[in-house]
Amino acid sequence: MLKRLANSLVVASSLFLTACSGPMSTLDPAGPSARMVSGLWWGMFVVGTLVLVGVVWLWWHAMQRDGQSTADEQLQEKQNRWVIWGGIALPTAAITVLLAFGIPAGHRMLPWPAGNVMEVHVEARQWYWQVHYPEHDIELLNEIYIPVNTPIDFHLTSQDVIHSFWVPRLGGKLDMIPGRTNVLRLEADAPGTYQGQCAEFCGRAHAFMKFEVIALSAEDFAAWQQEHEEEPKDER
C-alpha cells in the first residue's frame, strides 16, 4: 500500500517536473540567475498559496457563523485587532521577508565588475539579432556562442523599435532601446542550446524573433573561436 503510494508519488512528481520543463521554461533553470529566480518563485508560490487558502477559509467561515451576538461596544476593539493583525502586520511581515530574499538576489544578478567576464554585443532590429564579439571581431546572426561557467555581459541595444533580450533558462530579460546600451549578465552551467526570444512586442514578426544561445565547454569554445577568427571577413 505504502509502496503503491510512493510509486504514484514518484509518477506524479515526474509528471510535474515534465510539466515544468521546456525549451524556454523559467522553472527549468540552467544558470545562476535563472536558478535564483526559480527558487524565489517556489518560495513565493508556497507562501502565496497558504495566504490565499487562509484568507478564503477565514472569509468562508465568517460567512457561515452568526456573529450578531457581539455587542456593539466590543466592536471597536475587535475591529482594531482585525485590521492591525490581518491588514497591517501580515502584509508587512510578508513584504519584509520577501525583500530580505529578493533584494540580495537581485543584487547578485547585476553586472558588477568581475575578473573573467566576457563581453558580447547584441543589436536588435525588426526582426533579427546581430551579435558581435568585440574582443575577437566575430559577427553572428540570431545565434550566440558562449563558454560555460563564465559570466557573459551582453551589451544590448536596438537600431529601430524597442526589443527585449530574453533567454529564460539562463535568466531575466532586459530591454533593448534605441539610443542606449543596457548590460545584462548571464551565465550557463552546462553545455547545451538555450532558446531566446524577443519579449517586448516589436511589430509584425515579433512571434518569430528568436535566437539561440549555444553554451560550449571551455575547450570547444576556444576551438570555435579560433575557427571563426580565421574566416575571411568579407565572406560574412
Place this chain on the structure above:
Amino acid sequence: MSADQLTARMHAIWANLPGWGQLAAVNHTSIGKRFMVTGAVFFVIGGVLAMLLRTQLALPMQTIIDADAYNQLFTMHGTVMMFLFAIPILEGLALYMIPKLIGARDLVFPRISSLGYYSYLFGGIILMSSLFLGVAPDSGWFMYTPLSSAEFSPGPGSDFWLLGITFVEISAMAAGVELTVSILKSRAPGMTLTKMPIFCWYILAMALMIVFGFPPLILASILLELERAVGMPFFAVAGGGDPILWQHLFWLFGHPEVYIIFLPAAAVISTVIPVFAGRPIIGYRWLVLAIILTAFISFGLWVHHMFTVGIPQLAQAFFSIASMMVAIPTAIQVFVWVATLWHGRVTYNLPMLWVFGFLMVFVCGGLTGVMLALVPFNWQVHDTHFVVAHLHYVLIGGMLYPLIAGIYYWLPHFSGRMPSLRMGLWGFWLTFIGMNATFLLMHLTGLLGMPRRIFTYSGDMGWSWLNLLSSVGGFVMAFGLGLVILDIILHFRFGEKAKPNPWQADTLEWATGTPPTPYNFASIPDIDTRHPLWEKPELMTSIPAGEHRLATIEHGRREILGTSAITGKLQAIYHLPTNSYLPLLAALSLAVVCIGLLIRVYPMALVGLLVAAFFLFRWSWENGSHPAMAPPTPDEDPSLPLHSRTTDGPGRWGMIVTLMADGALYLALIFGWLYLWTVSPEWQMPGESLLSVPVLLVSGVLVTVATLLFHRLTAALNQGQAHGLQMKLWLVTFVGFVHLALLITALVQAPLAITESAHDAVLFFVVIYLLFHSLLVTVVTALQALRVKYGYVSARYPYEPNVVRPLWSYTLGIYWCSVATFIFLPMVWGA
C-alpha cells in the same frame, strides 16, 4: 400644495424632453444609465475580440488570424476593455449613484455630464470604426514609441488611438471634476465628511485620482500625435527625444488607472457587505485611511511596469518597495470586510455570491502582484503570459466581479424588479470556472516562457495543452457572462416587482423610489447618520411627502442644496441648468475636430474647433441670472441665497479642480522637460535663449498687471462696489490682448527648428500652452465685460468674476514658472 401636486410639478421641471429631446437630457440618472449601457456594449465587443484571440492561440501554428490582424485585435481588446468599458461603466455607476447617496437631486454640472457622455460615445465610435476599416491601432494598448511612431506605424492606426482616446478622456476628466465638486459641495445638510456613505469616499478618491492621473496621458498623447503629424521629435532619439519618456508618462497615468478602476469596485463591495451582513461596516475610519493611502501610493508605483528598461538599481528598489506597500491598504480593506462578515449574520443571495468570487480571484491577483513587484522575479516573467494572467485576475476579480455584484444589487433600483436566482447562479458558476480555467493555467504558461503578444507559437515549447485549456476556459467564461447579460436583460421584462428598499439597505438611494424619480428627492432631509434608512426608516415616506427642505417648486428652477465641504453646513441653493442641446452640439463639433485631425484635413479641424468654441461660450453665456438659467424671481430668500447671487459656488470649485488637473498636465510637461534634459541620449540645449528675453519680460509684466487688476476689481465687487466694472473689465481684456500679442511676437521671431530638435519642440509646445491659457482667460474676461453690459454680472450678481479669478492666477503662475524653468534655468545651469 399636496404631495401629489408637488411630485407632478417636480416631474415637469426635472424630466427629460420627450422623443428626440432625450438627446438634450442632462439628468444624472439618464446619463449614468447611458454610460453603463454603452459600456456594456463595448464590453461585449471587447469580449468578442478576446474570443478571437483565444481561438487563434488554441493550437500551435494556427493561421486563422494572421499577425497583422492579431496585433490589431489584442491592441483593441486592451484599449476597449480599459478605456471604453472599465472606466466609463464605473464612472456611469458613480454618476448614477452619487447624488442619490448624498441627498442631492443631480450632479452640480449636469451639462458637463452630458458633454462627457457624448465625448465618450463619439470617441468610442471613432476608435471602433478603425477596426471595421481594417486600420486599427496595432502597437499594443500602451502604444510604446518608437513602434507607434510614424516611422514604424505609418498607417492611421496610432492616430485613431491617440485622438480617439484623448476624446474619450474628456469624459473621464468631466466625471472627475464634477464628482469631486458634487461630493464636496452638495451633500445633504448635516452630512459631514465622516457621515458620508463609504461609497462616496471611494468615489471621491477615484475622482481626484482621475483629476491628477489622466493629464499625463493626455499630454503624452498630444505630444505623440504632434510627433506623428508634424514631426516634432519628443520621443525620437535622433532629434534629442527619448522613447522612454513615453513609458514614464503612460504609466504615470497607467498605474493610478488600475486603482481608478479598483476603488469604485471596492466601493461596491464595501456597500454590499454590510447590508447583507446586517451590521454597519466595521472599521469605517480604517477604510477611509486605506482609501487615502491607496490613492497616494498608487502615484508612486508606475516604474514597476518598467523594471526591464534598465532603470538605476536604487530607483528599482524604491519602486519595488512602494509597489509592495500598496498591499497594506488593500489588506486592511480585506480584513475590514472579513471582520464585518464575522460579526454579522450573512444573507445569501446573488450579489454576495459575486462578492465571494471577487475575494478569491482578487486576493489571488493581489498575491501575484506582490510577486511581480519583486524585481528579479519581474525580470523573468515581465511581458510573459504570467503578467497576462495576473492582470486579468486583478481586473476581472477587482473590477468585473464587484461590478456584477453591484449591478445585481442595484437592479431593483434601476428597474423596480428583482433579479432571478436560477439563471444568475448558472451565470456565476460558468464565469467563475471558465475564468479560472483560462487564467490560473496561464500563470504556468508564462513561467514556461511564453511571451505575451505573440500571435502563434511552435508546438514543441510545452505550451500547447495550456493554451488549449485556456481557450476552452475562455469560451466557458464567455458563455457564463453571456448568461449574466441575458439574465439582466430578461429581468427587465420578467423580474418580480421589487418592494421598496428590497434588501433593507441603509443608504439614501433606496428612498428615491424604485425606479427613481428624475429629481430623486421631492424634499431634502437633514442627515446626521451614516445609516439614514436604518435609523430613520420614516424617511422612506417623509421625503416624497415633501416634509423636508426645498419642497417648493413654483419658481420653476432645478435646485439642490449647497453645503460646506467638510461639515456639511447649509450655505446656498445651487440652481442647475435644465435640458440642453449645447453639450451634444459641442461634442459633435469636437468630433469634427477629431476626424479632421485624423484624415489630416486641418481646415476642417480648425472650423470644428471654432464651432466647438462658439457652442462652449454660448453654454457659458446661459449661466447666472441669464433668462435661460436663473433670472430674478420675487421669492428669493436672502438668508439662503441662490449661488449666483453669492461669491462662492460650484462653478468656482469646478474651476479650481479643473485647474488642478491642468496643473497636473503642466507638471507632467515640466517632468518631461527635465527628463529629456537630464536623461535623453542626444539632447541638445542651445547656449542662449531662443525666445527674446526682453519681450518675454514685458509680456510677463503685462499678464501680472492684468491679473492684479482683475483681482482688485473682483475684491471690490465682493464688497458691493460695481462702479466702472465694465470699463475695468475691458481694460483687463486690453492688457491681456497686448500680453498675448507680445507673446506671439516672441514666438514668431524665435528661430525654432521644431522638427529637428526636441528642445525647440518642447519650447514651442510650452509657448502654445501659455498662449492657449492667455487667450482663454482674455476672451472670458471680455465676455464678463459684455455680461456686465447685459446686467448678468453686477453688485447683485458678483459670482462669475469669482469663478474666473483662479484662471487668471493660474495663467500668471504658469507664465512665470515657464519663463523660470524653460528660459532662465537653462541660462543659469548652461547647456
